[in-house]
Amino acid sequence: xxxxxxxxxxxxxxxxxxxxxxxxxxxxxxxxxxxxxxxxxxxxxxxxxxxxxxxxxxxxxxxxxxxxxxxxxxxxxxxxxxxxxxxxxxxxxxxxxxxxxxxxxxxxxxxxxxxxxxxxxxxxxxxxxxxxxxxxxxxxxxxxxxxxxxxxxxxxxxxxxxxxxxxxxxxxxxxxxxxxxxxxxxxxxxxxxxxxxxxxxxxxxxxxxxxxxxxxxxxxxxxxxxxxxxxx
Amino acid sequence: xxxxxxxxxxxxxxxxxxxxxxxxxxxxxxxxxxxxxxxxxxxxxxxxxxxxxxxxxxxxxxxxxxxxxxxxxxxxxxxxxxxxxxxxxxxxxxxxxxxxxxxxxxxxxxxxxxxxxxxxxxxxxxxxxxxxxxxxxxxxxxxxxxxxxxxxxxxxxxxxxxxxxxxxxxxxxxxxxxxxxxxxxxxxxxxxxxxxxxxxxxxxxxxxxxxxxxxxxxxxxxxxxxxxxxxxxxxxxxxxxxxxxxxxxxxxxxxxxxxxxxxxxxxxxxxxxxxxxxxxxxxxxxxxxx
Ligand SMILES: Nc1ncnc2c1ncn2[C@@H]1O[C@H](COP(=O)(O)OP(=O)(O)OP(=O)(O)O)[C@@H](O)[C@H]1O
Ligand SMILES: [Mg+2]
Numbered sequence: 001x002x003x004x005x006x007x008x009x010x011x012x013x014x015x016x017x018x019x020x021x022x023x024x025x026x027x028x029x030x031x032x033x034x035x036x037x038x039x040x041x042x043x044x045x046x047x048x049x050x051x052x053x054x055x056x057x058x059x060x061x062x063x064x065x066x067x068x069x070x071x072x073x074x075x076x077x078x079x080x081x082x083x084x085x086x087x088x089x090x091x092x093x094x095x096x097x098x099x100x101x102x103x104x105x106x107x108x109x110x111x112x113x114x115x116x117x118x119x120x121x122x123x124x125x126x127x128x129x130x131x132x133x134x135x136x137x138x139x140x141x142x143x144x145x146x147x148x149x150x151x152x153x154x155x156x157x158x159x160x161x162x163x164x165x166x167x168x169x170x171x172x173x174x175x176x177x178x179x180x181x182x183x184x185x186x187x188x189x190x191x192x193x194x195x196x197x198x199x200x201x202x203x204x205x206x207x208x209x210x211x212x213x214x215x216x217x218x219x220x221x222x223x224x225x226x227x228x229x230x231x232x
Numbered sequence: 233x234x235x236x237x238x239x240x241x242x243x244x245x246x247x248x249x250x251x252x253x254x255x256x257x258x259x260x261x262x263x264x265x266x267x268x269x270x271x272x273x274x275x276x277x278x279x280x281x282x283x284x285x286x287x288x289x290x291x292x293x294x295x296x297x298x299x300x301x302x303x304x305x306x307x308x309x310x311x312x313x314x315x316x317x318x319x320x321x322x323x324x325x326x327x328x329x330x331x332x333x334x335x336x337x338x339x340x341x342x343x344x345x346x347x348x349x350x351x352x353x354x355x356x357x358x359x360x361x362x363x364x365x366x367x368x369x370x371x372x373x374x375x376x377x378x379x380x381x382x383x384x385x386x387x388x389x390x391x392x393x394x395x396x397x398x399x400x401x402x403x404x405x406x407x408x409x410x411x412x413x414x415x416x417x418x419x420x421x422x423x424x425x426x427x428x429x430x431x432x433x434x435x436x437x438x439x440x441x442x443x444x445x446x447x448x449x450x451x452x453x454x455x456x457x458x459x460x461x462x463x464x465x466x467x468x469x470x471x472x473x474x475x476x477x478x479x480x481x482x483x484x485x486x487x488x489x490x491x492x493x494x495x496x497x498x499x500x501x502x503x504x505x506x507x508x509x510x511x512x513x514x515x516x517x518x519x520x521x522x
Contacts, residue, residue, distance in 0.1 A: 048412055049411075050408060050411070050412065068411075068416075069408075069411035069412050069414075069417075070411055070412075070413075070414045070415055070416045070417070072412075073412065073413065073414035074414060078412070078414075079412050081409070081412065085406060085409040087401075087402045087405045087406075087409070088405065089401070089405060090398075090401060090402060090405075094398060094401075094402075097395075097398055098398055098399065098402045098410070098413050098415070099413055101395070101399060101413050101414045101415050102414035143413070147413075147414055
């Protein structure tokens with residue numbers, strides 16, 4: 001279980017997060033929705049150790065989570081960052097191998113990745129920078145899974161993708177979750193994010209203003225008007 | 233005569249290549265030019281000199297000794313100077329200035345602790361010619377050429393075929409992304425400095441054998457820097473090609489034109505190359521890097 005407790009973060013002048021608390025239980029999908037600039041990516045970077053926060057703000061199974069990014073991965077928590085950030089000059093296969101850096105061998109992971117994303121198998125020797133946007137997002141997710149994480153954090157996986165591919169991505173997310181990986185999902189596409197979520201939070205200007213099950217939030221009047229385009 | 237000059241040029245070029253690859257490696261990871269590189273060259277040259285003078289006249293073990301010292305010095309410089317600056321998120325210009333300071337300190341320490349004179353290696357090898365294709369070639373040039381080739385091939389293998397090499401290639405794209413893959417970026421940077429320092433130490437001993445050891449010899453790293461830029465900063469094969477071109481060109485010009493024209497001609501040509509291909513011979517084009 002990942003427990004975030006009173007996490008605050010400020011960039012030099014901007015207070016991006018204030019006293020954010022929530023927990024991600026084992027095996028569930030939790031969605032975080034919020035407008036542009038609400039602090040969603042900041043929150044994920046704090047958990048991943050990319051941004052430094054207070055010592056005990058993030059706990060994994062009752063113990064403080066390590067604070068340096070590579071240690072966070074070693075502890076089974078991995079971030080698939082907003083904008084994908086695949087390694088464009090490396091081949092698809094090499095991208096996957098880097099994802100497996102903390103585990104001994106990349107063989108099993110690659111098999112799993114290629115079963116989940118057959119397209120990547122066909123393109124394994126191709127430079128990752130030449131993949132289409134959708135394929136790059138698949139690669140980013142597959143690369144994140146290579147470290148065999150307990151928890152995967154996905155920052156806007158559907159960003160900039162065509163509706164059909166977005167559906168693919170969401171079914172992949174559910175498949176990953178069925179295989180036992182807990183998912184922390186940040187999405188602009190609030191309707192879909194609430195549909196797949198066991199529980200969800202709403203982040204506004206760095207604070208969590210609402211928490212509940214996915215269906216509770218999906219039927220909440222204020223959320224419908226603010227995030228779901230007004231109609232049910 | 234021509235073959236002889238060619239071998240000499242290649243051997244000079246291979247020394248530049250040892251230094252240039254180090255520049256390029258560090259640049260590819262951190263996007264700055266490590267001016268402290270010359271300190272590892274200096275320590276390599278002087279260690280080699282004292283080793284051959286005081287211990288035993290064996291260029292191979294001397295080279296190994298210089299390699300190790302060059303690596304240790306580079307690691308210390310990285311840990312004491314660059315790492316704290318990087319941790320503070322200092323802009324690259326500060327690292328550049330710190331490196332420049334270290335290189336000047338190194339030069340002056342040699343003058344103060346030893347002296348400002350030229351120290352010629354007292355090795356029997358330097359005057360021993362062998363005959364190949366009817367040309368008489370210095371044994372030392374052949375040794376330098378071979379040893380450099382072996383060292384550079386080893387580095388190439390490390391970068392292309394090992395897990396650490398893959399991490400380095402990934403980190404060259406973006407350090408933060410590498411870190412969220414589980415790569416300990418701080419340690420990776422240290423490893424890269426150790427590789428670069430080893431090559432610099434090795435180049436120091438070779439420069440010493442060829443030209444003597446002296447306090448301002450660190451200036452020769454300028455040529456390596458230029459080789460790396462001509463080849464395409466960040467590209468290792470590019471650094472090697474750039475260095476070999478520069479070495480051969482310099483040697484040919486001093487042999488067939490005049491040694492006074494050596495630097496003038498070589499640099500003029502390099503500037504021309506940069507005007508035509510500013511990203512270097514084997515670098516990615518500007519748009520590609522974005
Ligand atoms: N590196 C930075 N330096 C200064 N301010 C930043 C930095 N990164 C983000 N911010 C600010 O912090 C706030 C939260 O940004 P964040 O990227 O976390 O938002 P977000 O919810 O992920 O938005 P989006 O939906 O657009 O991705 C914003 O006001 C943003 O301008
Ligand atoms: Mg964001």
